[in-house]
Amino acid sequence: MRLFRTTTILMVALAAAAACSAPAGDHPGDWCTDVIAALTSERQRWYDYDKTHGGENDDLTWRLTRPDPPATAEQIGAAERRLEKRFDRQLRQWLEHANGWPVVFGTISLFSTEQLAKDSPEREIFVEMLEETGTTTDDFGVRSFDDLILIGTNNIQTRFVLTVGCEDNGDCDSAPVWEFNGETTKFLSLRDYLTTRVEQMKKLKRSP
Structure with missing residues (x-):
């Protein structure tokens, strides 16, 4: 009996150690x-580059904004109910890590769950731009502009970041993301959008 108990404890300990040392990619999100x-x-x-290339006296701390604390399941659920849409898994995972991020790409901010709404001032400006530019649902490949979820914009509301919910409010791994500034640029998913923007940041400026 003692041998069995010792063996069981050892197996549990080994399993715990294996879980702790599992590769990061094994965990969702x-x-x-x-x-x-x-x-x-x-x-x-x-x-650092701008501070040493003419920006010594400028306040550039906005470049160092950090993501807001993770959203709770209740906050995500409330946003989904408010929009009457089920978020794809990647958007949910992102919100679980960063419930909004001010001026994350240049002057573009990604919204928090509290900012995700059908009738936000930013969405009204977005709809006006759609009308001014003659943009149609075909440009996004959606049935209705109501399908689009506004998840970010720049500081003067001339560039918007949008996605869609899962079909029939079911579960889905990912959904397309668009940037719109009068023209649409499509990305396969939120992960694709974010990683593409990171790679662009790397190429735009190189440290000397």
Whole structure:
């Protein structure tokens, strides 16, 4: 009996150790951690570069904004009910890591769950731009503009970041993301959008 108990304890300990040492990629949402780390590093590099290339006297602390604390399941659920849409898994994972991020790409901010709404001032401006530019649902490949979820915008509301919910409010791994500034640029998913933007940041400025 003592041997059995000792063996059982040893097996439990080994299993726990294996779980703790599992590769980061084995855990859902770890791509968010990687993106946040890459973004933080690039933003610091941009800040350091600008401070040493003519920005010594400028307040550039906005380049160092950090993501807001993770959203709770209740906050995500409330946003879904408010929008009457089920978020794809990648958007949920992102919100579970960063419930909003001010001026994350240049002057673009990603929204928190509290900012996700059908009738926000930013969405009204977005709808006006759709009308002014003659943009149609075909440009996004959606049945209705009501299908689009506004998840971010720049500081003067001339560039918008949008996605869609899962079909029939079911579960889905990912959904397309668009940037719109009078023209639409499509990304396969939120992860694709974020990682693409990080790579663009890396190419735009190189440290000397």
